[in-house]
Amino acid sequence: MSFMGRGSAPSGGINAERVDMATQELDMITDIFNRLVSSCHNKCISARYAEGDLNKGESVCIDRCVAKFFEVNKKVGEKMQAVGAAAG
Numbered sequence: 001m002s003f004m005g006r007g008s009a010p011s012g013g014i015n016a017e018r019v020d021m022a023t024q025e026l027d028m029i030t031d032i033f034n035r036l037v038s039s040c041h042n043k044c045i046s047a048r049y050a051e052g053d054l055n056k057g058e059s060v061c062i063d064r065c066v067a068k069f070f071e072v073n074k075k076v077g078e079k080m081q082a083v084g085a086a087a088g
Contacts, residue, residue: 032073040065 044061045054054062 036069
C-alpha cells in the first residue's frame with residue numbers, strides 16, 4: 001500500500017531515511033514535552049485542585065520552571081556537542 005493510497009510513489013518520492021529522521025525527531029520532542037509537563041506540574045501544581053484556573057503563584061512557578069527546564073536542556077546539549085567535538 002502506498003502513501004495516502006495514491007498509487008505508487010514517483011521515483012523522487014518519499015525518502016525513507018528522511019521519514020525515519022523526522023520520526024525520531026518527533027519522538028524526541030514529544031519526550032522532552034512530556035518530561036517538561038510532568039516535572040513542572042509536580043513542582044508547581046497542588047495535587048488538590050482548588051480552582052479551575054491557575055492562580056498567580058502557580059502561573060509564576062510554571063513560567064520559571066519552563067524557562068529553567070529549557071535553559072538546562074540547552075546547556076546539556078551544548079556540553080554534549082563540545083564533548084562530541086573533542087572526541088571526534
